Amino acid sequence: MTTPPQDHNPVINQGSTAETPDGQLPVGHTLPDGEALLSVRNLKKIYHTDGGDIEAVRNLTFDLPKGELTCLVGPSGSGKTTLLKAISGLLEPSAGEVTLAGNVVTGPPKNMAVVFQEYGRSLYPWMRVRENVELPLKVQGTDKAQRNHVVDEALQAVGLDHVPRSYPWQLSGGMQQRVAIARAVAYQPEVLLMDEPFAAVDAQTRADLEDLVRRVWSQLGITILFVTHDIDESVYLGERVVILSSSPTVIQQDIKIDLPTERNQLETRSSQRFSELRHHVYEQIQLAKEGFRPDTAKAQA
Numbered sequence: 001m002t003t004p005p006q007d008h009n010p011v012i013n014q015g016s017t018a019e020t021p022d023g024q025l026p027v028g029h030t031l032p033d034g035e036a037l038l039s040v041r042n043l044k045k046i047y048h049t050d051g052g053d054i055e056a057v058r059n060l061t062f063d064l065p066k067g068e069l070t071c072l073v074g075p076s077g078s079g080k081t082t083l084l085k086a087i088s089g090l091l092e093p094s095a096g097e098v099t100l101a102g103n104v105v106t107g108p109p110k111n112m113a114v115v116f117q118e119y120g121r122s123l124y125p126w127m128r129v130r131e132n133v134e135l136p137l138k139v140q141g142t143d144k145a146q147r148n149h150v151v152d153e154a155l156q157a158v159g160l161d162h163v164p165r166s167y168p169w170q171l172s173g174g175m176q177q178r179v180a181i182a183r184a185v186a187y188q189p190e191v192l193l194m195d196e197p198f199a200a201v202d203a204q205t206r207a208d209l210e211d212l213v214r215r216v217w218s219q220l221g222i223t224i225l226f227v228t229h230d231i232d233e234s235v236y237l238g239e240r241v242v243i244l245s246s247s248p249t250v251i252q253q254d255i256k257i258d259l260p261t262e263r264n265q266l267e268t269r270s271s272q273r274f275s276e277l278r279h280h281v282y283e284q285i286q287l288a289k290e291g292f293r294p295d296t297a298k299a300q301a
């Protein structure tokens with residue numbers, strides 16, 4: 001694997017001193033002007049609670065180029081959801097900013113869609129599958145002919161074109177999550193954020209949904225940021241894995257995943273490279289859990 005060029009000026013470098021495999025990207029690296037679709041700059045989030053302030057995210061910087069599938073992985077409670085909510089405009093950052101296609105995010109942007117873990121709560125039970133998928137397009141004012149076309153395509157993409165008239169509660173958990181993905185895809189977002197979307201489904205369904213996400217990504221060219229605490233999932237899915245430190249979170253490492261674009265649950269997961277990458281990410285998460293912090297390690301160096 002070749003090490004990518006490191007000539008992007010880091011705004012900040014929260015870099016890890018831990019051993020890393022080839023292909024590690026400079027932490028906190030930024031892309032030249034105009035190359036990033038999504039930019040996170042010095043993002044900080046402090047929750048003010050009765051029990052005191054909780055700093056969840058600390059001065060985090062990274063870029064997502066258009067069309068990349070990136071996984072964010074970190075220990076439980078590290079701040080993954082907080083970061084995703086701030087990126088999606090659902091949570092106001094305490095400092096720093098997020099820009100999407102050059103525009104500062106101050107609320108949920110039109111060209112972004114989010115899929116959450118709780119598919120059961122994200123679908124309207126009184127609406128049929130088709131109506132659920134169609135709803136955001138209706139709200140957006142898309143005309144009926146175009147809506148029909150886009151909804152058909154989205155249902156087909158997730159393999160649910162045979163149940164358009166079912167209600168969500170008539171479907172399995174995995175099928176409901178596919179409806180949520182179809183709805184996000186039908187909306188034709190530039191960026192799709194996914195927050196542990198498969199945490200509540202069984203292992204076999206999870207594997208199918210992972211392949212579905214990669215298929216949708218390669219067919220439609222959407223930029224995807226996928227949050228997970230599952231190390232294997234992050235390596236299998238991502239073209240890049242951003243590892244978060246424990247709370248208050250900073251980027252611990254940023255790794256390019258040099259597995260083939262065509263992935264297969266059996267072959268890819270049993271390949272030597274998958275095992276090496278998985279091993280590396282696992283070690284980093286263990287370090288994070290033990291309290292290793294790239295920012296303090298650097299200060300002490």
Ligand SMILES: Nc1ncnc2c1ncn2[C@@H]1O[C@H](COP(=O)(O)OP(=O)(O)OP(=O)(O)O)[C@@H](O)[C@H]1O
Binds near residue numbers: 047078082083
């Ligand atoms: N609404 C809130 N008010 C106060 N503190 C919060 C709030 N939401 C999250 N936190 C705190 O911020 C930190 C990060 O939480 P967050 O849910 O973002 O982590 P996470 O990595 O998504 O966790 P998990 O993997 O367990 O879902 C934690 O210390 C959490 O207690």
